[in-house]
Amino acid sequence: MSVAASRKGKKAFHAGAYFKRYWPLYAMLVLPMAFCLLFKYWPMTGLAMAFKDYKVVRGIWGSKWNGFSNFQYLFSRAESIGVILQTLKLNLLDLLFGFPMPIILAIMINECRSKAFKRITQTVIYLPHFLSWVIIASMFIMLLRTETGIVNIVSASLGGQKVPYLEDNHLWQIVYIFVGVWQSMGWGTIIYLAAITGISSELYEAATVDGAGRFAKIWHITLPGIRGTVVTLLIMNLGRVLGSSFERVNSLSNPYVVMKGANVIATYIYRVGLSQGKYHYATAMGLFQNVIGILLILIADRFAKSMGESGLI
């Protein structure tokens, strides 16, 4: 009925009659549209600041345009370049260690025979996903502190040395990656487990008849069966390689590393922008990150589609 009505509407479109009938749909959209415009699109106009010499007293629109000189400033300074490189470094390390873990775990869970054991394992490894970064960081800081952390207490009692996990810049970055993997590996298995469920059980039966072992079945059936999911997620993650999670870095950070390993784009924007009040530099950095981010995602999407996967957008 409604479809038929709309077809009729297309043939002879009268705006008045159309809105008389369909106004409720537009009425419903008013509120979401208002929120979307105010809280998402209005701030985008503030991006003009990236091209201005911002003065608080003059406001965004009263300040003078200065072309690309904010960007020139950013790209001529060792600190801001270092911040971009550090963001890339942490994200690539994250990808290197964090990406394979859910795949390996999903295969291991799938190979379990006891359903109860499977379910308990899943329940436990999903838990970290639901904890806030403040909670996670609090727990790991308590665990890893040099003098009072349980990890150092245990290793010292076994005759080892106390290790400054959080104060040493290099070790801190390892901790940062570890905690990220810890938080996301369990939750990441869901999508792969779903993909594995979609593999036909006949394939496994045929392989068993041919005398294939467990590893052979994983290698020749399970892995090819989830290839599409793996490729899509890998490309999607590569598209986010310049993104950064403020809460994760900021909550794990401490005065020893804040200007070193923990100095990434998100924390730089916060520090330079909100703490030091250099709004135009912070906005320019944010815009740079945003534009590169959207370009990478578009490229990733193209790439995924060209490989015959469903893409992301």
Added chain:
Amino acid sequence: MSVQTKQKSHRIHEGTASRTFDIVNVILLVLVALICLLPFVHVMAMSFSSNSAVISQKVFFLPVDFSLEGYRMVLEDASMMRSLGNTVLITVAFTIIGMTLTILAAYPLTKRELKGRSVIAFMFMFTMYFGGGLIPEYLLMNDLKLLNTLWSLILPLTFSAYNIIIMRSFIESSIPASLEEAAFLDGASYWDILFRVVLPLSKPVIATLCLFFAVGRWNAYGDALYYVSSNSRVYPLQLKLYYLMGMASDAANLAEGGTGSYVTAEVIKATCVMFATIPIIILYPFLQRYFVTGIMIGAVKG
């Protein structure tokens, strides 16, 4: 079902290699599960121990010298309870407003007869990939006079394109068009259909999205740090905890919050961590089930 057949087929050729594989597999998974759980168990054990036991580093995974002193002190701390109240308040308001917006945006977008549907959908989706960023959003809060109020933590994030996509694909895939058409023939309006047909049939996805909103709001502290750090009366729990743990690592923060010099007893820290996590733990069985559902709907069209 397919899992069961797979298991049966494994059993036909049960060799030593296969059994070794199983044993190693289970041991490794137990290790992974322990790594996920033990940090949490350790903090819980500390929270139930006496301060002296914690200071003398005797607590591992079981409470030593069992004590509820930490919990008593946290419950008696007025600022802590106020933070809890703030968090509950903003979580409830955020979830209600967010859910309202999501429903009102998702339902019209499932209607083919809506002119401009693809333009509106694009306009919503675009916000997932591009935004003004921290400073313009901060200035918006400033212009709206919302800085240092609870509203700055309620309003800005209630519009969620991701949740709208999930709601829309659920309605499109799970509610038969014939039901809506039948209601149309009975003279029902779009409002009637939304409230009497679509929403009652969307309970699972509504539950899922409510939990997405609520857990997201409960756990976030970044926006609180940006928008309300100079007014300790409106600190949500996570931000309170952030200062309590001494996480404010740069000088500006210490000056602004004025709370950076906290020297907090370990027991209190452990208790506060537990305190902020208990609601999540209580809800965890639901969370797990509904979040998985949500991921699945989202993965279809993401």
